[in-house]
Amino acid sequence: MGLKEKLHNIKEKGQGKKWLPAFSAFHTFLYTPNETTHSGGHVRAADDLKRTMNTVVLALIPCLIFGMFNTGFQHYEAIGEPVDFLSWEALSLGLIKILPLVVVSYVVGLGVEFIFAIIKGHEVEEGYLVTGMLVPLIVPVDIPLWMLAVAVIFGVVIGKEVFGGTGMNILNPALTIRAFLFFAYPTWMSGDKVWVEGAVERANEIAGGANLDAISGETILGTLAQGNEVAYSVSDMFFGFIPGSVGETSTFLILLAGLFLIFSKIGSWRIMLSSVVGALVMGLLFNGVVDAGWIKESSGFYSLMSTEFWHHLLIGGFAFGVVFMATDPVTASQTNKGKWIYGFLIGFISILIRVFNPAYPEGVMLAILLMNVFAPTIDHYVVQGNVKRRLKRLKAKTV
Amino acid sequence: MGLLSKKDAKLISDPLLDNNPITIQVLGICSALAITAELKASIVMSVAVLFVLGMGNVVISLMRNIIPSKIRIIVQLIVVATLVIIVDLVLKAFAYELSKTLSVFVGLIITNCIIMGRFEAFALANGPWKSFLDGIGNSLGYAVILIIVGFFRELLGSGSLLGIKVLGDPIEKTGVYAFGYENNGFMLLAPMALITVGIIIWVQRSRNTSLIEEN
Incomplete structure (x- = not known):
């Protein structure tokens, strides 16, 4: 036996x-x-x-x-x-x-x-x-x-x-x-x-x-928050030869893992994509503020605001959080439209916290936790909106 | 208790556990979160509420037949306000440092829902002696939770009790700090007070399942 x-x-x-x-x-x-498996609300x-x-x-x-x-x-x-x-x-x-x-x-x-x-x-x-x-x-x-x-x-x-x-x-x-x-x-x-x-x-x-x-x-985010020059090249940031939390430094490997999760249909590509879009939009907004000259160079936010918008994807725990934590099927939004909103706001708020709160240089943790709390609300309104639209369509048909 | 009849004794013992104003009725949470970072402050707050609620219940109960029901809330507020001002002045005169720690929260006893709740629910309908016992019982129930929360928050958050460094000195690295222990800064923040109250509620309900509401 x-x-x-x-x-x-x-x-x-x-x-x-x-x-x-x-x-x-x-x-x-x-x-x-x-x-x-026959239990668990997320299956x-x-x-x-x-x-x-x-x-x-x-x-x-x-x-x-x-x-x-x-x-x-x-x-x-x-x-x-x-x-x-x-x-x-x-x-x-x-x-x-x-x-x-x-x-x-x-x-x-x-x-x-x-x-x-x-x-x-x-x-x-x-x-x-x-x-x-x-x-x-x-x-x-x-x-x-x-x-x-x-x-x-x-x-x-x-x-x-x-x-x-x-x-x-x-x-x-x-x-x-x-x-x-x-x-x-x-x-x-x-x-x-x-x-x-x-x-x-x-x-x-x-x-x-x-x-x-x-x-x-010092991590790159910490250096930037203090307004100092970063000594690492973009390829160092991308491949992860930088100090940081144990497993989150290599954006390259996280990207591969993200693709793997998308192709095995475990992770939601909607959440990952919309988070990246959200972060880029926020980064561009900040770059725009700097280009327009609305912020003085002496300001404490200047160096993080003027960081190239796409660098935000490479530094800190952003990539790791978006690929592995934002996509957690239990705590994320369940509806497809909800996932777009949920992801976008995670990216958007992450960069917002990064720039405006130097005491908490890693915004992605707080952004994901915040959106976790709002995920059921987003789903509720998406579902209600869908019900309303279908009722309207039904009415139009019967009339 | 020889001194009290069984019914009267129940007025005091009930709010301590099965009808606790904080963990069962979920009243008076704001002050339980705000001032429990130190044990001393929780004790003083408990004593202040004990005084205000005990006295207030008696006063309202004595006046219950002459208060017009339309303006009873205003009358109640005046009674609480008077008593709170007495407490505030006493604290300022004899314990100035402490009254600074408690700051606005002594004044805010006026808005403590437990007090208005007991006035409305009990003192307006019962005699002075019973109302007094009810006031004492409820404020003791409030005090128990405040002191438990204050105990854990000060012990784990600052490593001290009533200001005495019971776990050793964190800067000199004596006591448990010599082994690498560190104070938990989260305990000093208000969210952790809420979670501590939540844990107390959880423990209480799992010991006495009849308290769990039906869905």
Whole structure:
């Protein structure tokens, strides 16, 4: 008897037992279950929920691996001993730093899901598979692990379980976790120290009297917000050889992942396209304001406003947020017209927050969370509008 | 309780749990969010509301037969306003620093829905002794939630209780801070007060399922 049959037998025997949800979660993760998904408000296709989730995780893997190389690369660059990007030194440092983030994210998040599944007596839902992979990619590499654990507990419990679990949440759980970290521990989520591995440690050593050079790892957005010149070329920004959160630096890989999601019909191309359009429109508006001379060069907003409008797509977490988080089928708009409005406003508001709120240089997180809240309202009006139009057509016909 | 009859005792004990003004009736939320970042402020606020609601209920109850119902809200407002001004002046005279922390929120006790709610719902229809007990009970129910929220927000947000650094010094890195612990700045922001109140409501309802409304 193979392992598969053995596991299946255990499941048959365990009907109604308390531990069954936890067991079958492992079982269905390893093998294709013989049941199809029948719960969750967001399943609008004949597809199994788990296949959807696995596809997204697959699309995230390149970003994760690139993030590992980039972590080591940025570290050695900053301490003045540059190594090749695709070198073992860079990768090994990245592995040591990022694997714990992934492990903590999954162990804590799935732990919370298991506990809730056992209390409520339902099957463990697969919702955390994607969130667990997103979380390590959107935090600074040096974030203390216990903070990550606290944030994951908060995000899964308050962001998801209180609303009824996977498929019922209003806010994207991964972004809820990041927002919690951002507001709870701002010194670890912003500034010029946290984005490059080892910079915080170095700063502490210098404060302790060590005779070393400080490491600065300002993100491009941070540099611009302070009105300084950016030292990175456009191709560096596009391919991602820049400091930033672990997995969001490479716009190139995110673009590939986005295409992959579109062609596998998992991610909505409407949301991605309209977000990009929204961001470009806002960027053009700001460029126009600068060209018209309506803003003084001494203004604090000048350098972000005068940034070439299409550079906004390459820097910060914009691309990552739009491809992987704005398209979250649970929290996005469900109607096609709604998706255009939802996406456009995400792009528009992201750039607005970027430029006008230097304290929160990454606007895309707050923009997506804000639009998550409005998504049901948008859907409501789209549906009502459709009903009204059809009623009118019906009337015209009968008269 | 030998002092109180069973019915009277219920007037005090009910609002503490099963009919709590904050977690069940969801009244008085604004002040619960605004001033609970420190435990001390929550305690003082609770005492102020205890005084205003206890006294106010008695006064309204005594006057209940002579208040014309058309202008009763105005009369109630005058009674609350008088009592609040007394509290405000006492605080300014004896605890100036604290009255600055509470700032406008002492004045805003006037608009605390719990107080107007108890006047309308109870004092206008019951005798002074019962109204007094009802006032005490409701303000204690309010105080319990304020103190729980204030406790967690100050402990996790500032690492102290009543201003005493119980978790060690965050700058000197003593106590738990030596292990890399850091204060949670989110706890000091109003949204986290709302979430804390929400968690209390959640815990209370999951322990006593009869409180859950039918859909």
